[in-house]
Amino acid sequence: MIKTVALSKTYGKVKALDKVSLEIEGGKIHGLLGPNGAGKSTLFKMICGLISPTSGEILLPQKERKCVGAIIENVGLYMHLSAFENLYVFSKIQNAPTQQSALEHLLELVDLPLDRKDPVRNFSLGMKQRLGLAIAMINQPEFLLLDEPFSGLDPSGTQKLKNLLSELAKQKNIGILVSSHLIEELNLISEQLFVLQKGKLIEQGRTDSIIRKHATHYLIIAQNIQNSKSILGYQHQIEGQKVEIEISAEKLPKLLQSLLEEGIQIQSCKQLMPWDTFFTTEYDD
Numbered sequence: 001m002i003k004t005v006a007l008s009k010t011y012g013k014v015k016a017l018d019k020v021s022l023e024i025e026g027g028k029i030h031g032l033l034g035p036n037g038a039g040k041s042t043l044f045k046m047i048c049g050l051i052s053p054t055s056g057e058i059l060l061p062q063k064e065r066k067c068v069g070a071i072i073e074n075v076g077l078y079m080h081l082s083a084f085e086n087l088y089v090f091s092k093i094q095n096a097p098t099q100q101s102a103l104e105h106l107l108e109l110v111d112l113p114l115d116r117k118d119p120v121r122n123f124s125l126g127m128k129q130r131l132g133l134a135i136a137m138i139n140q141p142e143f144l145l146l147d148e149p150f151s152g153l154d155p156s157g158t159q160k161l162k163n164l165l166s167e168l169a170k171q172k173n174i175g176i177l178v179s180s181h182l183i184e185e186l187n188l189i190s191e192q193l194f195v196l197q198k199g200k201l202i203e204q205g206r207t208d209s210i211i212r213k214h215a216t217h218y219l220i221i222a223q224n225i226q227n228s229k230s231i232l233g234y235q236h237q238i239e240g241q242k243v244e245i246e247i248s249a250e251k252l253p254k255l256l257q258s259l260l261e262e263g264i265q266i267q268s269c270k271q272l273m274p275w276d277t278f279f280t281t282e283y284d285d
């Protein structure tokens with residue numbers, strides 16, 4: 001298990017991380033949800049030993065940080081080299097085995113073809129991410145820290161990476177911490193969820209229960225929503241064609257039915273989490 005105890009990092013006046021205590025368990029995928037600037041990369045960098053905490057502690061299962069593999073910010077690949085050559089160079093740097101069989105095993109582990117000899121600049125983003133994962137696996141770590149690994153991936157690339165991470169957690173008993181600013185990316189793959197906001201851990205628990213607990217806010221987009229009388233019975237806020245409404249999941253179908261009967265042309269209806277609202281505010285600033 002990796003444990004952080006009241007971990008804090010201050011840059012001048014900015015509290016990048018404020019007394020964060022969490023545990024990463026073997027064999028499980030943990031999600032780290034937070035908007036830009038929440039402190040996700042800072043947390044990853046401190047666990048990897050790239051920066052030191054201002055205060056607090058990080059307890060690792062072994063003294064050596066070799067038990068942790070990571071992709072932080074982005075995958076630094078040698079674009080002019082092949083996947084095999086990249087693995088060779090990174091293994092050499094890390095004093096790990098460089099035999100063909102060891103490197104091919106890593107390629108197979110992340111579902112990359114063994115017969116691609118061309119430079120990785122030709123690879124899709126998903127393939128580059130999976131190669132980054134293979135590099136993070138060079139020392140056969142017990143834990144993986146992946147900073148925004150789904151960023152920029154298309155749905156199929158995202159699904160492939162999700163499957164791969166689930167397999168690594170289950171089959172190799174690896175404890176994984178994956179960050180994202182989108183709940184959709186962490187829902188279904190992460191068993192445990194940590195929510196960071198302005199350096200503070202504002203929620204932690206089972207991902208499904210956190211989502212269920214907050215499942216009372218919806219965003220409905222409809223052209224003539226301002227004409228609706230049905231929404232008046234609920235706490236709501238209208239902005240143009242959008243209405244943010246507080247309603248239980250059980251009552252929602254009835255409301256949608258009433259809207260249709262009123263002739264409201266619904267374009268979409270999406271469940272909102274508190275952090276969705278928070279993130280929107282952040283982006284608008």
Ligand SMILES: Nc1ncnc2c1ncn2[C@@H]1O[C@H](COP(=O)(O)OP(=O)(O)OP(=O)(O)O)[C@@H](O)[C@H]1O
Nearest residue numbers: 011014015016034035036037038039040041042043
């Ligand atoms: N080296 C640094 N010097 C000064 N401030 C920093 C430094 N690194 C990070 N910060 C600040 O610390 C806060 C947390 O940054 P961090 O990069 O950890 O957030 P993040 O959640 O990873 O965001 P993003 O998703 O944008 O990468 C931000 O306010 C950021 O500007």
